[in-house]
Amino acid sequence: EATSCLQKPQCLNTEDVVIRATSRAQAALNRLIALADEGDTLAGLLYGMNAYERAQTFANTAEQVRDPQFRESAVLLRMRAREQYALAQRGLAAPAAAGHPDACMTLGEILHAGLAGARDPERAFALFRCAAIGYLDTRQRKLVVDAYNRMGIIYGPNYVGLTEVYARIFPSEPARPWAPLAPRAGKGG
Numbered sequence: 001e002a003t004s005c006l007q008k009p010q011c012l013n014t015e016d017v018v019i020r021a022t023s024r025a026q027a028a029l030n031r032l033i034a035l036a037d038e039g040d041t042l043a044g045l046l047y048g049m050n051a052y053e054r055a056q057t058f059a060n061t062a063e064q065v066r067d068p069q070f071r072e073s074a075v076l077l078r079m080r081a082r083e084q085y086a087l088a089q090r091g092l093a094a095p096a097a098a099g100h101p102d103a104c105m106t107l108g109e110i111l112h113a114g115l116a117g118a119r120d121p122e123r124a125f126a127l128f129r130c131a132a133i134g135y136l137d138t139r140q141r142k143l144v145v146d147a148y149n150r151m152g153i154i155y156g157p158n159y160v161g162l163t164e165v166y167a168r169i170f171p172s173e174p175a176r177p178w179a180p181l182a183p184r185a186g187k188g189g
Contacts, residue, residue: 048091101134
């Protein structure tokens with residue numbers, strides 16, 4: 001029966017559907033990679049974010065492996081995650097250089113945590129700054145604060161670069177920057 005099914009093109013099973021869908025997805029991914037390599041920043045952003053999501057999936061799956069029999073599987077999943085983080089780093093480089101806030105934020109996370117190799121806090125700080133300013137320009141307040149907080153984690157709250165971004169977030173002075181102290185009642189003020 002299996003031989004007769006192979007000879008008939010209308011005899012499909014679920015594996016055939018999965019294989020065709022997988023090959024179409026791989027072809028689309030290869031096209032994104034080619035466009036990104038040609039300098040298309042949107043393709044780089046899509047490719048990089050897709051690789052980042054795949055890396056997160058691999059890393060999360062590896063974290064769930066608790067059975068000692070499957071340690072090797074967890075190691076392979078972590079290796080696969082690291083490969084995907086490296087691909088994400090490659091794909092997000094051009095969009096981040098162009099100032100795309102999502103690319104800056106994601107690439108900053110990869111570099112700050114050293115997900116694709118060595119940690120690079122200085123470059124991560126610059127990317128988080130890029131993200132904060134980009135999100136500020138698009139009025140995404142919550143994401144501005146998130147990027148700003150990540151900057152503070154790297155160098156601390158008094159770093160000059162952090163105060164510069166703070167000044168952009170809060171450009172005007174408060175109505176009453178200081179208030180005179182009123183004498184307390186009964187203290188002879």
